[in-house]
Amino acid sequence: MKKLILTSCMLMIGTTALFAQKYMTRTGKVSFDATTKKSPEKIAAINNEVANILDAKSGDIIFQVLIKSFKFESELMQEHFNENYMESDKYPKAEFKGNITNISDLTLSKDGTYNTKVTGKLTIHGVTNDVAVPGTLTVKGNTITVKTKFTVVLKDYKVAIPALVADKVNTDATITLESDLIQK
DSSP states (O other), X not given: OHHHHHHXXXXXXXXXXXXXXXXXXXXXXXXXXXEOTTOSSOOEEEEEEEEEEEETTTOEEEEEEEGGGOBOSSHHHHHHIIIIISOTTTSOXXXXXXXXXXXXXXXXXXXXXXXXXXXXXXXXXTEEEEEXXXXXXXXXTTEEEEEEEEXXXXXXXXXXXXXXXXXXXXXXXXXXXXXXXXXX
């Protein structure tokens, strides 16, 4: 009986140590901007409902974004984005699954800001591509703030820009992501 209790306690301690390496949120923020210089209005949106999980030990990182949660200045622009460009009923989310390749060089148990290299698979509009992006992790107590900014080529994800609006919508979109992850 003592062995069973001792084994159970050791498993709980080990599981707690593993679990303590996980950081997560459901309120991350991602924005994009695909405005051209000739556009009379901003072709940009923001989404404050990004789910993000980071395993601080392995460097595995996942982001999930519901496409319909992007908010535009114009309701009509938002409608066109969801129906015509992103087909959000057919492709309801975008997702990144990857790894911080230099995780062994970082001391995430210590407050500070660390430059990262992240590689993985980005899925948008049902198309998955390999990506490599720089970023930063800022550790403060039990919170890690993840930040990155990169560009995606819309045609690489089969997002078509109609000729009618080609002078207003850029063929590339600048993606900015910021997420405050809490230790779980």
